[in-house]
Amino acid sequence: MATVHVNGQAVDIGTEKLNLIEAADRGGVFIPHYCWHPALTVVASCRMCLVEVGDTQPDGSVKMQPRVVPACQTPAKDGTVVVTNSERAKYAQAQTLESLLINHPLDCPVCDKAGECQLQDYTHKFGRAESRMIDEKFAPPNKPNIGAQIELFTDRCIMCTRCVRFTREISGTAELLVNHRGEHAEIDIFPGQPCDNKLAGNVVDLCPVGALCSKDFLYKQRVWYLKSHDSVCADCSTGCSVHVDENKDILYRLRPRENPLAQGHFMCDEGRFGFHYVNSKERILRPQLRRDGKLIPATWEDVLPALRRDIAQAVKQDGSAVVAVLSPFLTCEEGYLLARYFKSLSGEVRLALGPVPTVGEDDTYPKDRHGKPVEPVKFTIRAEKCPNRRGVEEVLRHFQGEVIGFDDVVRLSGEGRLKAVYAAAGYPPRPGGWVSAEQAAALAKTPLLVVQDILPSPASALAKYVVPAVSFAEKEGTFVNHAGLAQGLRRAVKPPAECHTDGQVFLDLMERRGLVHAPTIRAELARDVPFFAPLASGTIDALGVMLK
Amino acid sequence: MPIKTEDVKWIETPKLGVLDHLYLPAILEGLKTTVFGHMLTPNITVQYPEVQAKMPPNYRGVHRLNRDEEGRVKCVACYMCSTACPAHCIDIVAAPSPWPDREKYPETFVLDELRCIYCGMCEEACPVDAIELTTLHVLTGLSREEMMFDKEKLLSVFDQTVKDGTDPIRTSAGRLGPASEQPKQAPVPGQPGAQP
Amino acid sequence: MPEYEPVLLRRVGRPNSQSIDTYRADGGYRALEKAVAQLTPEQVVDQVKASGLRGRGGAGFPTGLKWTFLPKNHPGPIYLAVNGDESEPCTFNNRVLLEEDPHQFLEGVILAAYATRAWVAYIYLRYEYGRCYRTLEKAVAEAYAQGLLGRDILGKGFHLDVHLARGAGAYICGEETGLLESLEGKRAWPRVKPPFPAVEGAFRKPTVVNNIETLACVTHIIDRGVDWFKSMGVPPDPKNPRDPGSYGPKLYNISGHVNKPGTVELPLGVTVRELIDKYGGGVWKGRKAKGAIPGGISMGIMTEAEFDTPLDFNGPGKVGCLGLGTGAVTVFDEQTSIADVLYNITRFFSHESCGQCTPCREGTGWMMKMADRIRRGDGRLEDLKILEEIGNAIGIMPGTTICGLADGAGWPVKNAIKKFRPEFESLIRAGTKSTSLQLVSAH
């Protein structure tokens, strides 16, 4: 058991190997830092985390070191004494901040980072009010094409080299480098080799100032307008924990949320920039039903009773000819409600798993210079491009023991053996789509085809009923990732005016009263399905719950 | 923030004399002020609309968007004004600027003059002195849409005020703050500070 | 004091001094043979330790002590890195040694490798030292040919390979860990210490880094014995408990405004005035000296009045300089504007700062900007205050940087302002340009 004294307060750090920044953090003392990042190597070059350090001698006295030392590089040992608020430490930090601002342009008004900029924050908290520098600042030209998604505002860089180390240590692609020397040092790329790896977007998050900016988000919003919601990325089965940033119900960006159980600190660009369909103008905005061969917009008041009636009729004719397709983009709760609805109509109704989009192999990082993966793996982009196959499968297994594939549904439908298909899709737009034109034509042979989806697809064009679905950012629920980690989705934006969340639609189909409330349903799910038993309380904390 | 003790000014009740206790002298004094101090002095009211009032230069009226020397909009779309605005009447859409000497410019800039409370916070917040409140105070319109001033309209207010010579004066330091002035000397290519 | 007989430079100027044959004829490789035959590596280390040899690269760290820092019984490999990146301005003593007598140095390398049980020695040479490189290349080939390098040296079962590496053209490559980074083919960004190179150096293996002149001295310590070595120099200063004494010969460079610039070998402890007047032929054009840089510009500045300071490891510290440094004395005469000196110094360090640590990267640049402004006559009195403050605040001594470059950058600035403040103040008050700029505008 090791005890560290942080500003006179004893902090027990157990047996963990921590540096002083982490140890002080345990004691509630924040030590400012730029170059240090828990996932990257220590270079101790920004000199922002300078503190006074001492050791407790065997006789109990404290021997302070004669100079300030960087906290990031100093391991916390039993008896280490850290002083962050002494005149000397504060002076060293203020001096570093003044230095950083020597060549940093004060263009905060036009800088996208303003508001979440660590240089701003630390200067406010630890720095001087005014710079004494009166000479001209060195302002190298911007590099707008340092990456397809990244722009480098060279003059704002404070040379923490987090981005360089990221590309070398996490992605392994090593596109970024430091060029020139001294105050002329700048981040650069090799000519013609932009930073376009699949994790490149992370350097924007890593950048403590506004030097590396995401072109996707550039100038779209000032960050202080954004409201952040904890959620889960729905783009692959890694299930990265993310912050969903929105303003006035428009989704502006996703940022990775540190979660050691899920993905660590980072997320891939596919997920990061793949959310734009949520704001799409193409979305299915209201329920539609087919009358005289044409799909016409309708109200929920019309559609829901008709839907209930038609499905009940089909079940009455032949329960086994009714199929509900549960896409792996449904939350566990939604899958559970839909399964329960159909199973309550008849035990013979069949439940199928929607198509599971899979692209290539799992993509692991870091890579070596030949693009081959290197051990140890620090980040994985999964081939399975859906967030909740495991969760939905577990629900299906519970209700009918086996999982019917989507191809079987298409085949049965093409053979004209089905009376009704309810396809709860909710797929984001990805190349190829979730259903091809042929598959859609086969599905359309079923007299009652209900398609619930976010965007129009060949299947929705042929469906008898089209029901709007909502995206991951608009609903609450649980996703279970590839490893069995159940994470909670929080609603970040309101769905379009006439869209009901999928869970609400299922609830209404069941004629259960009230609004859908994820924790309640989750508790029910945990009671009914043993796999989800750890979720019995209905709540999931920010890191999620590991299901076995 | 609590008020500091040294900032508190204590005022004591003045000691009244015998005459003061009679009240009558005070009443007469008051009447003197009423009659000779105000009633018989010239009026300062202006007969609007026959006579147009000349507003003091720091009057806060209709906004304008300033142009720089090259006639481009000075605004850099930093949203400081819309952030500072207590009435949430400024709506900006930023975009990468088409000019090399700055990074950002307002693609659209819409100010709802009906919603505005003319507090001047936008002017205070602007880091480049792009938005200013002019002395124009006659603001009428027949529809709400008409009162949504867009970028062109706000720039035209600038043109008009410049033509009329009714530039607002905002600070004792001069017409504009130091931040708004571009560096005077042309940057030498290749030298530090040269713009890309 | 009797006329000193040079040891390190004894073969300089002799015909064909670079060849192994003449070297052997002059008694070369005698020490190596003696050591390999009679001494264990530990005994070699002990001898060097006992001699009180301190690193000639600038910091003056006891060489024997450094060697003992290596982990005991390490499975290897252990590396010996030789710091030949002599880039301190006005310093050229290594060059003389390499160009004129490479085998003397090479013998030191082999001895050091023997003592430290290193398998491989990397000689990291400043890129600009092309001639040194070629001489050394030839010398190494000769040594290999005679079995002094390679496998089973002198039949005693110890191996050593020597690789020459040419530098990357930066001052920072001369910093111990910067050199190692550069050796590994990376950007010469000094490493965070700990771990020290003796534990984790080149290619993450234990590494000893020594200066060329130091290793040349090792040859003679083994050859002539500890007592000979200790007979020269200055004993420890009783007033300075941290001074272990300065023993042995030292190469001094004299440059700047003197009549006869060059390199001389003298026992440690000669005074600056003696160097200038006796060996440098006095200040040029009959002028008086204004000051001098005692040992490379990172050591600070001495005024004329301080010229009687002895140049040993302890001496310059007594007048506020950082240390002995490389022993390269650069003199500037009374007509030199101190603002020019300051600008030159700050410009050098701002150009050479590696850009890793914020205080040094930005501080050196800022100092240059201020020095430039003062030089152009636009200085402010508060600039002096800021310069002094930065000089004090950057470097490993206050703890704000990784390597010592910033200390070296701050020291001369502090010295200049402290020792020449009246001149700065009158210059700033008058708002006049410095001498050099006046000359430029006059032409």
Place this chain on the structure above:
Amino acid sequence: MDRSLLITILTIVGFMAVSQGIIAYLILLERKIAAWVQDRIGPNRVGPLGLLQPIADGLKFLFKEEVFPTNVDRLLFVLAPSIAMITALLAAAVVPFGPTSVPPSTEYQFVIAPGTDIGILFTFAVGSLAVYGIILGGWASNNKYSFLGALRSSAQLISYEIPMGLSVVGVVLYAGSLNLERIVQQQVEGGWNVVFQPLAFLLFLTAVFAECNRLPFDLPEAEQELVGGYHTEYSAMKFALFFLGEYMHMITTSLMLTVVFWGGWYFPGISTPTSHVAVKFIVFIAKVVAFIVFYMLIRWTIPRFRFDQLMSMAWKVLIPLAIANLVCVMVVREFELSHWLLPPLSIALIVGAGVVSFRWPAAPQRRMPASLEPVAR
């Protein structure tokens, strides 16, 4: 038909008509004076110099909707403004509005009811009824503010009746009559009462300000605190009636001041008993107008009293002084001392009051909490 009855009816009609018209223009005058005092111009849009403004106002009052809030007592709600108006008018019945002569006289008397021997009593009695209208109005409105206004009004009017009555008793004693014509006549013979009883005049003046609800004593309506007080819920013609009542009150009290203290139509050197009746009339009216203007000027000069100040002034200052004044007059009359003794006595009383007030032990001060005691000044 009796000729005198005809004259009386004509006088009534004339007085009513003219006074209403005058009131309308008094409102304009008040607005103009307010504007001038505030460096403005005042109403000038309707007609030349805004002279048609009263007509516009009147028309507006007439055409506005008669609002009856839901919970009012409808009967009293309508009755209240009428009472306010009627009492004000009734009070004017015995007050001269022009030159008069001592009854019995054959000359035309500028009074509606000439020769009323209880003239002053009548005026006071009827004038005091005005509070009835206000209280009823405040009560009937069923509104907190109105009710508070009404309560204040009742307390205020009852308090100020006493010093008003007492201050006039001195004059009445001196003149030996309650008949206003006689009081005028007495002043024609013996000089203006204001000269002999300045204290009584001041007391009366103060009291009538309170009686008329004029600033600085307009607490019953206090816009800032009570949103108009008793007339908060009133609009249109009913409101106008309150307004008319108030202005009628003002006119009546101005007439009273002129008649009782300032010698009515008499002005030494200009308007003597032998002067032409027109001269007398003009002098009389000039005095009245001067008082009305004085009312208006005071409105923009002195801020409103606090209610406790108002009450303490009535009970602690005005009433004792009025009694003292009365005693002085009684003493002079009883012992038939020279009436030139009265002015010094009166002034001595005023000064005495000031000295007493100055010397009086200060009312208990509200102490600051110790923590807020000034530390360094």
